[in-house]
Amino acid sequence: MTISTTTPGRAAVRPPQGWLRFAAPQQFYPLAGQLAPWFAALAALLAAAGLYIGFFVAPTDFQQGEVYRVIFIHVPAAWMSMFIYLIMAFWSAVGLVMNTRLSFIVSQALAPTGAMFCFVALWTGALWGKPTWGAYWVWDARLTSQLLLLFLYFGFIALTRAIEDPRRADRAGAVLALVGAVNVPIIYFSVQWWNTLHQGASVSIAKAPSMATIMLVGMLLMALAAWMYSIAVALWRVRALILERERHTEWVGAVLEAEAKAAGGVR
Amino acid sequence: MLSTFLAILRRDLLLSWRGRADLLVTLAFFVVVVCLFPFGVGAEPNQLRAIAPGVLWVAALLASLLALHRLFAQDHADGTLEQLLLSSEPAVLWVLAKIAAFWLTTGLPLVIAAPALALLFDLEQSALPVLTLSLALGTPILALLGAVGAALTLGVRGGGMLLALLVLPLYVPVLIFGAGAVDAHLGGTGAKAQLLLLGGGLAGALALAPWACASALRIAME
Amino acid sequence: MLQATDLACLKGDRLLFRGLALTLGPGEMLRVAGPNGVGKTSLLRLLTGLTQPEAGEVSWHGTALRRSREDFHRALLYLGHSAALNDLLTPLENLHFACAAAGDADVDEEACMQALVRIGLARQLDLPARVLSQGQRRRVGLARLFLSFHRPLWILDEPFTALDVDAVADLAATLSDHCAAGGTVVLTTHQEAPFARAPQVLNLGAYAC
Numbered sequence: 001m002t003i004s005t006t007t008p009g010r011a012a013v014r015p016p017q018g019w020l021r022f023a024a025p026q027q028f029y030p031l032a033g034q035l036a037p038w039f040a041a042l043a044a045l046l047a048a049a050g051l052y053i054g055f056f057v058a059p060t061d062f063q064q065g066e067v068y069r070v071i072f073i074h075v076p077a078a079w080m081s082m083f084i085y086l087i088m089a090f091w092s093a094v095g096l097v098m099n100t101r102l103s104f105i106v107s108q109a110l111a112p113t114g115a116m117f118c119f120v121a122l123w124t125g126a127l128w129g130k131p132t133w134g135a136y137w138v139w140d141a142r143l144t145s146q147l148l149l150l151f152l153y154f155g156f157i158a159l160t161r162a163i164e165d166p167r168r169a170d171r172a173g174a175v176l177a178l179v180g181a182v183n184v185p186i187i188y189f190s191v192q193w194w195n196t197l198h199q200g201a202s203v204s205i206a207k208a209p210s211m212a213t214i215m216l217v218g219m220l221l222m223a224l225a226a227w228m229y230s231i232a233v234a235l236w237r238v239r240a241l242i243l244e245r246e247r248h249t250e251w252v253g254a255v256l257e258a259e260a261k262a263a264g265g266v267r
Numbered sequence: 268m269l270s271t272f273l274a275i276l277r278r279d280l281l282l283s284w285r286g287r288a289d290l291l292v293t294l295a296f297f298v299v300v301v302c303l304f305p306f307g308v309g310a311e312p313n314q315l316r317a318i319a320p321g322v323l324w325v326a327a328l329l330a331s332l333l334a335l336h337r338l339f340a341q342d343h344a345d346g347t348l349e350q351l352l353l354s355s356e357p358a359v360l361w362v363l364a365k366i367a368a369f370w371l372t373t374g375l376p377l378v379i380a381a382p383a384l385a386l387l388f389d390l391e392q393s394a395l396p397v398l399t400l401s402l403a404l405g406t407p408i409l410a411l412l413g414a415v416g417a418a419l420t421l422g423v424r425g426g427g428m429l430l431a432l433l434v435l436p437l438y439v440p441v442l443i444f445g446a447g448a449v450d451a452h453l454g455g456t457g458a459k460a461q462l463l464l465l466g467g468g469l470a471g472a473l474a475l476a477p478w479a480c481a482s483a484l485r486i487a488m489e
Numbered sequence: 490m491l492q493a494t495d496l497a498c499l500k501g502d503r504l505l506f507r508g509l510a511l512t513l514g515p516g517e518m519l520r521v522a523g524p525n526g527v528g529k530t531s532l533l534r535l536l537t538g539l540t541q542p543e544a545g546e547v548s549w550h551g552t553a554l555r556r557s558r559e560d561f562h563r564a565l566l567y568l569g570h571s572a573a574l575n576d577l578l579t580p581l582e583n584l585h586f587a588c589a590a591a592g593d594a595d596v597d598e599e600a601c602m603q604a605l606v607r608i609g610l611a612r613q614l615d616l617p618a619r620v621l622s623q624g625q626r627r628r629v630g631l632a633r634l635f636l637s638f639h640r641p642l643w644i645l646d647e648p649f650t651a652l653d654v655d656a657v658a659d660l661a662a663t664l665s666d667h668c669a670a671g672g673t674v675v676l677t678t679h680q681e682a683p684f685a686r687a688p689q690v691l692n693l694g695a696y697a698c
Binding site for chain 2: 096148151152154155158159162163165167168171172175176179180183186187189190191193194
């Protein structure tokens with residue numbers, strides 16, 4: 001039998017080269033810090049342009065009046081909430097297969113933003129529903145699936161927060177995200193089926209009749225703004241999560257010291 | 268391989284028999300919840316007839332949710348789960364055996380009790396077989412999906428509530444097609460489509476859920 | 490042959506040990522020593538493949554555990570802290586189930602009964618496990634040893650706890666026999682036991698972070 005320490009051998013492991021090196025939290029942290037403000041600025045610009053077009057340039061809808069303008073927020077938010085769940089599931093799968101910690105961190109950083117967009121979509125949907133349907137909430141297929149998606153987000157966030165051990169939280173959350181992703185189409189289909197049996201809402205919120213080109217431009221601008229916002233916020237949240245996870249390592253100590261020094265210099 | 272499956276099934280059934288008071292609690296919960304509804308919505312016969320499929324299904328769903336935490340908790344506490352994970356037999360096999368035993372002891376009694384309870388709501392006689400069949404196809408799906416949730420929340424603080432939050436949104440399609448089958452039969456359109464969809468869902472859940480459950484258990488034991 | 494290279498173990502967010510390497514061949518016995526909380530149980534669980542190391546790799550006959558899970562689990566017997574007994578079942582039912590669950594379907598009830606008699610539980614065969622004493626519970630778990638000579642690798646977490654002097658001597662002799670027959674044993678213990686040949690000692694404290 002042989003027993004030995006190989007501590008010096010650790011240095012011999014070559015760090016991955018090329019863009020893959022950013023899969024290491026230590027490398028990704030500064031990169032995320034550099035990129036996030038750019039995405040945030042883009043988001044602000046696009047949102048300003050989109051809102052301007054949506055609220056001042058786009059013509060009033062002859063059927064729904066001014067109320068329809070809520071789609072400039074509602075539709076991009078609904079799209080984004082679904083995309084984010086898919087992206088979360090994607091990174092969860094990557095994490096489980098490749099065993100990369102950063103993938104799990106990214107999927108956890110995305111979850112609150114997804115839940116937020118989900119909530120915004122529901123809220124604006126309710127505001128639109130009151131004048132159009134005469135009620136804040138009807139059990140419309142789209143709204144109901146959106147509500148269930150919100151519950152899936154809540155479940156994911158609650159599970160990853162409830163498990164103390166970060167490693168287990170990562171993996172358990174990833175399995176849940178994948179189970180949820182498999183179920184989302186089934187839920188959507190079943191709700192659609194259920195809805196057509198019970199009642200049919202004649203006007204659906206995403207189908208603004210006779211969509212003028214300028215409306216489409218405004219909506220696309222807002223959708224892009226939502227993308228940029230999500231990326232920026234996710235990057236900042238990833239940074240915070242990395243610091244929390246790696247707080248015992250030497251490089252985090254060095255980073256915190258440098259940041260404290262920079263902040264002190266400004267003051 | 269089959270002998271391992273049977274050994275685990277036999278052991279879990281034996282354990283349920285020795286601790287049968289727990290099973291009666293699940294069944295009693297189902298009965299009591301169903302009986303609460305007339306107090307809440309009024310005892311008008313037409314209304315009761317209309318809500319019967321939904322009420323029975325929601326109550327069955329809650330009762331099977333309530334029992335879920337028992338699925339792995341004892342084995343987790345006494346170290347049996349660790350030994351099962353070290354088995355040379357594939358994990359999917361014994362996970363499936365445990366879920367099968369769980370359904371036989373908690374799901375099946377609900378399926379059997381439901382038609383009797385339906386009489387309290389004056390549900391049409393001809394709808395009773397449809398109700399039974401929809402529950403017989405649907406409750407195994409609930410057990411399979413629930414097992415994944417139970418494995419994910421194993422040993423987590425506040426696990427019971429968390430389990431409900433994780434699992435209930437996933438139960439919605441089963442509820443829609445299950446209660447929908449009875450409604451469709453009563454409405455005269457026939458329940459074939461819903462029952463086929465439930466059957467398809469069961470096949471899908473049988474193929475995927477044990478696998479997800481096994482990996483969740485492996486993660487939980489790390 | 491059980492081999493571990495450059496092993497590091499993370500528990501919660503604390504690194505317990507790192508840079509640990511060991512190679513164990515047939516006929517060797519290793520005792521993992523060290524104060525409480527140094528990670529003895531964690532190391533044993535890493536070696537069984539129940540947990541994944543933060544860094545490094547464990548391999549069995551040259552193949553990483555990840556890629557040889559079934560073969561490895563056929564060769565392994567692990568007895569952990571808890572005896573894996575269900576209170577509602579008798580020792581005989583518990584033991585028979587444990588063998589079947591582990592994949593030894595050919596072990597019949599007769600063999601289980603002999604193993605329990607051999608370890609001194611002849612009079613407790615039909616009692617529910619909840620009335621057994623701590624030492625008796627331990628023995629039910631250890632009875633699996635007598636049914637697992639075909640498994641070359643035994644990993645035992647504190648097997649001597651709660652056993653009386655005679656039982657300790659008997660167990661030590663069984664472990665020595667297993668090694669003499671070409672088996673490999675890894676164990677943790679706080680007490681001395683009369684082994685035929687003194688086991689090699691791994692002092693985990695030396696690798697602590």
